[in-house]
Amino acid sequence: MSIGLLMGRFEPLHLGHLQDINIAAGRCDTLHIIVTPSEHQYHTQTLQDKARWVQVACEYFDFIKVHTSDSLELPVTGDYVQGDLPDESMIQQVLAKVATDSADADVITFIKKDTDGKSALVTNEYDKLDIGANPILYFDKLAPSAKSDHVQTVCIVGGESSGKTTLVHKLANHYGATVALEMGRLYTHSDLGGTEVGLQYVDYTAIAVNHARAILDAKKHATAPIVLVDTDFVTTQAFCEEYEGRTHPVVTALADEMCMDHTIYLDNNVKWVADGMRRLGSQKQRSQFATRLLTVLERHGISPYMIDDDDYHQRYLQAVRYIDDHVLRLTHDSVQ
Missing domain, CATH: 3.40.50.620 (HUPs)
Known part of the structure; x- marks a missing residue:
C-alpha cells in the first residue's frame, strides 16, 4: 500500500x-x-x-x-x-x-x-x-x-428610470458576465400580477431573500471575473422607506452581510420613461428619492462611483472605464 x-x-x-x-x-x-x-x-x-x-x-x-x-x-x-x-x-x-x-x-x-x-x-x-x-x-x-470566491460584484444603482437595467445588460454583453436581475421588478411580475398596487411591507423579505439567492447563483456560475448586479439591497431599503415609511430589518441585514464589491451610481438626469410600474416620475419625486438613496448608501458605508453624464452611451463608456481601471485593473481603453 x-x-x-x-x-x-x-x-x-x-x-x-x-x-x-x-x-x-x-x-x-x-x-x-x-x-x-x-x-x-x-x-x-x-x-x-x-x-x-x-x-x-x-x-x-x-x-x-x-x-x-x-x-x-x-x-x-x-x-x-x-x-x-x-x-x-x-x-x-x-x-x-x-x-x-x-x-x-x-x-x-x-x-x-x-x-x-x-x-x-x-x-x-x-x-x-x-x-x-x-x-x-x-x-x-x-x-x-474557487471562482465564486474571487469574482467581483459590480452593482448598478440609481433611482427609477435612470437606465440601470439597460446598462447592466450592455456591460454583461461587453464582459461576457452573468447577471443578477432586479428582484423587485421580477417579484412584481411573478407575485403581484405585474403592478405594484398590491406591494406592501411584508413583500420586502421575499424580494431581498430572492435577490440574495440570485446574486449567489450568478457568482457560482460566473463566466467572467465580474458579476453584474441590477440594484442592491440598499436601493431596496430606500424604496421600502419611501413607500412604507420604515426600514426593513431583513433588508438591512443583507445590505450589511452581502455588500457589493463595487457600486456605480447613475444620476437621475436622463429622460423619464413610463413603463406602467414606475411611480416616482415627477422631478420633485426623483430628486427626493435620489437624496434618500444617497443617504441610505452613506448609512451603510458605501461610497459609489458617480456617473452623471446625461448621454446613455457616455454613461456606458464611463462604466466600462471604471470597471477596466478599478475592478479588472486593465491598462487598455478599447471602447469608444
Whole structure:
C-alpha cells in the first residue's frame, strides 16, 4: 500500500494545482491533501474556504482525503509548489493523524521539482504565472470551485428610470458576465400580477431573500471575473422607506452581510420613461428619492462611483472605464 502527502496553501486553487493532484493521486493508493495557512495578508479567504475548493474539486474521488492543519490540530505550514515543506518530524506527526495504518506503507511526500522520481511533480505552465497575486487577471485559470470566491460584484444603482437595467445588460454583453436581475421588478411580475398596487411591507423579505439567492447563483456560475448586479439591497431599503415609511430589518441585514464589491451610481438626469410600474416620475419625486438613496448608501458605508453624464452611451463608456481601471485593473481603453 502507498500513501501520498500533498501539502499546500492553494492560494487560490487553480488548474495547475488540479493537474498536480491528478498526477499525485495516480502515484499512490490514497492521497492525503493537507491545506496549510496563508503566508500573505492580502489573501482574505479562510483555511476552510481553501479546503472547500479542494474538497469540491475532489468530491468524486474516494481515494483522495482533504484535511486542514487546524483539523489535524498540528502547526503544519509549507507549500509543495514552493518546496518549503515541514521537517521529517512534522511529516511523521501528520502521517500519524491521517493514516493509522502507515507503518508498513510506502509514503510519498510530493514536491514541485523538475527531477525524476515518484515524489516529484514537474513544473507546468501555471507555475510560471503569478495567479495568487492577481486572481482576477487569471480568472480563467482558477479551479471552478474557487471562482465564486474571487469574482467581483459590480452593482448598478440609481433611482427609477435612470437606465440601470439597460446598462447592466450592455456591460454583461461587453464582459461576457452573468447577471443578477432586479428582484423587485421580477417579484412584481411573478407575485403581484405585474403592478405594484398590491406591494406592501411584508413583500420586502421575499424580494431581498430572492435577490440574495440570485446574486449567489450568478457568482457560482460566473463566466467572467465580474458579476453584474441590477440594484442592491440598499436601493431596496430606500424604496421600502419611501413607500412604507420604515426600514426593513431583513433588508438591512443583507445590505450589511452581502455588500457589493463595487457600486456605480447613475444620476437621475436622463429622460423619464413610463413603463406602467414606475411611480416616482415627477422631478420633485426623483430628486427626493435620489437624496434618500444617497443617504441610505452613506448609512451603510458605501461610497459609489458617480456617473452623471446625461448621454446613455457616455454613461456606458464611463462604466466600462471604471470597471477596466478599478475592478479588472486593465491598462487598455478599447471602447469608444
